[in-house]
Amino acid sequence: MALQYTSDEMMTIAAARKIRNGAPLFVGIGLPSAAANLARQTHAPDTILIYESGTIGAKPTVLPLSIGDGELSETADAVVSIPEMFSYWLQGGRIALGFLGAAQIDKYANINSTVIGGTYQRPKVRLPGAGGAQEIAASCGEVLITLRHNKRAFVETLDFLTSGGYFEGGDSRAKLNLPGKGPTAVITDLGILTPDPVTKELTLTSVHPGVTVEQVVAETGWPLKVAPHVDTTPEPTEKELAVLRDLNERTARAHAGQQ
Amino acid sequence: MALQYTSDEMMTIAAARKIRNGAPLFVGIGLPSAAANLARQTHAPDTILIYESGTIGAKPTVLPLSIGDGELSETADAVVSIPEMFSYWLQGGRIALGFLGAAQIDKYANINSTVIGGTYQRPKVRLPGAGGAQEIAASCGEVLITLRHNKRAFVETLDFLTSGGYFEGGDSRAKLNLPGKGPTAVITDLGILTPDPVTKELTLTSVHPGVTVEQVVAETGWPLKVAPHVDTTPEPTEKELAVLRDLNERTARAHAGQQ
């Protein structure tokens, strides 16, 4: 019996599967938080959730709406100041995995969350900006990027390089001496891209069930490199879907109560 | 009726009198701590005692034997880490007054608490070293130095410059851009020396009761500058002596119990 699920659910579940049990994880709001908490409630119960608000080892029962919700600090093993979080913990090199979203991404997994169109001084769209993304991209052991796959997002040239992936590809990241190794996967609602080991160019290595390679290529704003053999992402399991939906429902109920 | 008191009591009381009520004060163990707590129990009840162990606003009932005794942290308004104490509080320029002792002092109120005799690598006497003294000397609004007056301590040339007073005198401290203004008095068991406003050379401005100017000059290892008019330090009051002795007795009782 085939399960019914949305492409966003597939994306979240595919991201959750990348989380190794026990890893300290830098979590943002939205999909990363959903993926991390899904992982914690399925295959990776000892995942250590770290939110940039300073909450270390948070164990939320519902997904937070802000990065510093009360439930995060109440359930955390430690709550530290922001300067300490960024210096001793993130820059300190203690975080194995970071999640990033983006408004734009290029073929070397560099991302833009600053401005779209126009000039920097007079942009067409002013986005929120870097926040902690630059340091996550630079200092986490590895980085997973999640975003919806379309040509507006997957662009040949970024309007602004907010956070570095592999810069101009090849050894250009290595030359900058950044502590973390960079993005190891880009997980979208269509499939999974991973960097080529040498050129660092993002390569389509998996498509989600029901998605074709041609579709992914068509939604990418540069000539997408495709692996010789493209996997099909395993479908969500019944358990994964049940846990994710339960998490989302509990979250919606909890937040609806906060008027 | 003349009161009986020791020269160490006079020194402590003379130091305590220099403390302005309400001033945040960086306190070391021994005489500075006695003077600060005496002041707090007499003319300066709102003096804010800060010990370098991180205890801010400590209100001990007996004198601590170490700079981080339990009573200090239990009675403090805030207890911070050592890096925070030295960066945000001392270097931050928040401390009005610091106390320093010394093994040696020169005419420009530079002090040595590092080595005596021999060479630095192979000294005759290895002293404990700088501790927090360099930063107290550099960053407190002003500094009071207390030590017993004799030719072994008051020397023409320091064996080692641990913490700076006025360096080579004149504007040499000002040229180094240190935040604090430097030592404003040296209080000994014989009298009080203050820096000349221009040359910064220590000048005898007060002798304690019963002490002669000649005696102070004889106990100083350089040709001591003497003010045209030398005051006599007011005798300890009955209250000052009673409070100081009570403090010392309570301290002795409390610490004797800690076997």
Place this chain on the structure above:
Amino acid sequence: MAHITQLSDAIRDAVRDGDIVALEGFTHLIPYAAGHEIVRQAKRDLTVIRMTPDVIYDMLIGSGCVKKIVFSWGGNPGVGSLHRLRDAVEKDWPLPIEVEEHAHAGMAAMYAAGAANLPFGLLRGYIGTDLTKHNGRIKFIDCPFTGEKLAAVPAHRPDVTVIHAQKADRKGNVLMWGVVGVQKEAVLAAKRSIVTVEEIVDDLQAPPNAVVLPYWVVGHVCEVKGGAFPSYAQGYYARNNAFYKKWDDISKDRESFTSWMDKHIKGTKDFAEFKLSLAGQTLGGK
């Protein structure tokens, strides 16, 4: 040295036209009541600093108080854009706004440097990113031991920092707990400070090593119950997520923003009246 006073007096006294002002709070304990009062008193030409400017900065910008913003993430957390910030940057409304943009780690280092009386903060950061092309206040230095290239950013030294905390005692010692953000550093880095609190109590009953600002490093202390609404004060009230969502509608266009501000902020005399003005109706009054 702390003095306990009314919020309106504190803002009148401590926030001056042209000041560099930091209203800090990292998702928690955001000083909304104080921000409203800055709008009511129509302060002008402010340079506003904050890691995460959110709805209260949208209010300040849309009300014409702000000349320049220094920040690292400007959005409505959990919701989306700050429409008033965007309108100022994209279309100069109501005034052109100068932008000095950083990343979080840089902003944190700038506050910490200010608190520590250092002229600059040091971090591994900014390398290879476009922020350095547009922000001349990000420089690089070489480590004198390893030769590594590290970022240097100038210390924040606000004229006045405004924060909200849970408690103060009658001397003005301030206690906060939970997500404490960069508030201690922001106060210690500033020339003046205003702290609004949920309550003023006889005894803070602070646990060991709690985040306490001693009375002699804070300025005005004002009791403003609920003063962090719609953000939250741990131990007192939860975040009002509905207001954050509603703000998206209120602020989307200039007219609805202006009429909402006129009615609920400028048309009320203080935070208590503001809360009353919201209570009698659906949020935003549309």
Place this chain on the structure above:
Amino acid sequence: MAHITQLSDAIRDAVRDGDIVALEGFTHLIPYAAGHEIVRQAKRDLTVIRMTPDVIYDMLIGSGCVKKIVFSWGGNPGVGSLHRLRDAVEKDWPLPIEVEEHAHAGMAAMYAAGAANLPFGLLRGYIGTDLTKHNGRIKFIDCPFTGEKLAAVPAHRPDVTVIHAQKADRKGNVLMWGVVGVQKEAVLAAKRSIVTVEEIVDDLQAPPNAVVLPYWVVGHVCEVKGGAFPSYAQGYYARNNAFYKKWDDISKDRESFTSWMDKHIKGTKDFAEFKLSLAGQTLGGK
């Protein structure tokens, strides 16, 4: 990742001949039991780091474990000199000792830099003093914004840091309170760590914003009741001032030091036996 073990196993596993070792504690929570065990296991050629080396470092130095000391204040607090440190520096007994000397602010900055994965720490310090003439690891840099001269000191990155704390839970999360010194930084800066605690409990019951080291940043966790004696553990026992005074006699000459160490440290199998060996007699056994 924390594992709960015996202290003797922890020292055997984590402290290696030639290591850079920091046993930290600022008058409070000094890891005496762990220091004794280093003496018992006769570790050699250690570089020992500490802001305030005290009696436990005297024991290590006099026992021939130490090749180099990095410090900012070396004394018997409230009493006077460290005779074994002095004998090593002044007369090469039992071995010559290399000295790298700093001031407190510099040492604190070095640990903080290590914890923050920065190659150096920045401070206003050392200017005009003689320490810079004898310590080549103190350098000066110019602020890229103001041109001011500031001190730079290299990060501490110990091979192993050893501390004592009040509590751990069964996962290995560590809680300390009171005077917390530079212990968090020293652990975070180190490759490996050993934490002795007064007790291992089911639930730390840590207050908000307490100083907690999560289990995944500490190494060995060992329950050693009273393990900070003769220093103190707030909430458990007071400082034993008599022992600090008695140490002045014990350590004053080489023979009395050696016989005391042979009897009470080397002649006992662990900290519990050490305490028993002291209990049956006046301190120091003379």
